[in-house]
Amino acid sequence: MSTGQEQRTIRCLVAKVGLDGHDRGAHVIARAFRDAGFEVIYSGLHRAPEEIVQAAVQEDVDVLGISILSGAHNTLVPKVIEGLKEYGAFKDTLVLVGGIVPDEDRDDLKAAGVAEVFGPGTPMQETIDFVRENVRR
Amino acid sequence: MSKARVDDLVSGVLDGEHRALARAITIIENREAGYRDLVSDLHAHTGDAAVIGVTGSPGAGKSTLVDKLAKRYRDHGLTVGVIAVDPSSPYSGGAVLGDRIRMASNVGDMDVFFRSMSARGQLGGLSTATADAITALDAFGKDRIVVETVGAGQNEVDVVRTADSVVVLVQPGSGDDVQMLKAGILEIGDVFVVNKADMDGAATTVADLREMLHMRDGSAPSGIGHHGMGSTNDDGTDADSEGWDPTVLETVATEGTGVEELIDVLDDHEAHLRETGELDRRERTRYAEEIRQLLRSDAADLLEDEIDRNGGMEALVDEVQARETDPYTVADRVLEPLVDCVDRRRG
Numbered sequence: 339m340s341t342g343q344e345q346r347t348i349r350c351l352v353a354k355v356g357l358d359g360h361d362r363g364a365h366v367i368a369r370a371f372r373d374a375g376f377e378v379i380y381s382g383l384h385r386a387p388e389e390i391v392q393a394a395v396q397e398d399v400d401v402l403g404i405s406i407l408s409g410a411h412n413t414l415v416p417k418v419i420e421g422l423k424e425y426g427a428f429k430d431t432l433v434l435v436g437g438i439v440p441d442e443d444r445d446d447l448k449a450a451g452v453a454e455v456f457g458p459g460t461p462m463q464e465t466i467d468f469v470r471e472n473v474r475r
Numbered sequence: 476m477s478k479a480r481v482d483d484l485v486s487g488v489l490d491g492e493h494r495a496l497a498r499a500i501t502i503i504e505n506r507e508a509g510y511r512d513l514v515s516d517l518h519a520h521t522g523d524a525a526v527i528g529v530t531g532s533p534g535a536g537k538s539t540l541v542d543k544l545a546k547r548y549r550d551h552g553l554t555v556g557v558i559a560v561d562p563s564s565p566y567s568g569g570a571v572l573g574d575r576i577r578m579a580s581n582v583g584d585m586d587v588f589f590r591s592m593s594a595r596g597q598l599g600g601l602s603t604a605t606a607d608a609i610t611a612l613d614a615f616g617k618d619r620i621v622v623e624t625v626g627a628g629q630n631e632v633d634v635v636r637t638a639d640s641v642v643v644l645v646q647p648g649s650g651d652d653v654q655m656l657k658a659g660i661l662e663i664g665d666v667f668v669v670n671k672a673d674m675d676g677a678a679t680t681v682a683d684l685r686e687m688l689h690m691r692d693g694s695a696p697s698g699i700g701h702h703g704m705g706s707t708n709d710d711g712t713d714a715d716s717e718g719w720d721p722t723v724l725e726t727v728a729t730e731g732t733g734v735e736e737l738i739d740v741l742d743d744h745e746a747h748l749r750e751t752g753e754l755d756r757r758e759r760t761r762y763a764e765e766i767r768q769l770l771r772s773d774a775a776d777l778l779e780d781e782i783d784r785n786g787g788m789e790a791l792v793d794e795v796q797a798r799e800t801d802p803y804t805v806a807d808r809v810l811e812p813l814v815d816c817v818d819r820r821r822g
Contacts, residue, residue, distance in 0.1 A: 346505050347593075348566065372569035377593050382576035388583045395574060396588055398497035426494050 350401040353381040353390045358408035370462040391421030406437040419451045476509030485516045503607040521613035528635035529643025530621045536670040538577035540728040547582040556612035560624040563593040572820045602633035648676035672725035
């Protein structure tokens, strides 16, 4: 309750982007992040890249986790990253991608600015540890 | 945070940079070093926004209504800031802030600045953090600022009291009437909205509400004439004595039905507050409370240091428990240097 004390909490946006109605994974990760003590904002389904950018900028999140199972990651993820750069938010935001991403696409995504890609079966703790170690602020 | 960084952020906020506003609110929320300078510098640029508090039980449709409200304000050419407060887990400190999901009408419109905040388990501090975030949005130049929170508990009531106008959302049926009386929410509402008015039981809920609001007026001492009761109602019923009758409205937020009427009533209320001087009075009350709150928490910090200097709370408790001393003596001992200092400064 003290106003003199700093209260730092990791803020995450868990985002579903594009025409992809499968959000079980996003729910599971949102819940795991919450239980790890993070503040999680969930975007809801079928968001356009601009909406994700708007949310990430306004909420000033430390972590943006994009969940994509539709295969459209090569189109959508760079759009989101471009948007973040436009608002000067990219350098402070740890961008993660979760979902079905073929191995050959991973390097491209990372080159575009994604910090890590987490495929199916990644232990929850691994993702949480990665966030704790790599948050950019 | 350096002075230069504070200046940067302040000028960014005043220039309308979204990133600067977002970062300023983060710093305010985290109580990061320098946040006080930030809020101090922003304060001079505030006072133009109308602040609307929206509260109601979970699932009443607050977020959906706020979304539609923001959309209508945008249609009227006004810019909007929204602060949505959600509870956080007392165990992990984590939270899922879900209000943003409902903000579907304002997609891609950066002139609706929506920010989720969690209670972070801070008692009392939440209302300070919210008030400071409102300061940032006001300085940024938002015309309307909506604060949305679950209407349960003192914390939320405090948050909503930072608003000029308070909207209380009620669902049809489900015995909400009793719940509201319990929470003391009835006293703080300027506008009551029965949302989901297309559901069964809406008319009954509207009638119940009107009756209860009537009772609230009727129970005011002036209405009955029991003199002895006069002091109990000073605060809550000021607005009534100035002649504002809380309005009961019906909306279907998902369809946007009734939202225009809500805006009209909110404008009326704002005008009423201005004409009667109540806006001014409420602002003064708010600042007085804010100053007191700050003083209390600053003094508490000072005392925490003194407790540590006296060997820490555990050691003090040991002494009291062993009957070597008592709580009053301990309090006097901890406070003594401060009292001395104050005495000296007063001459």
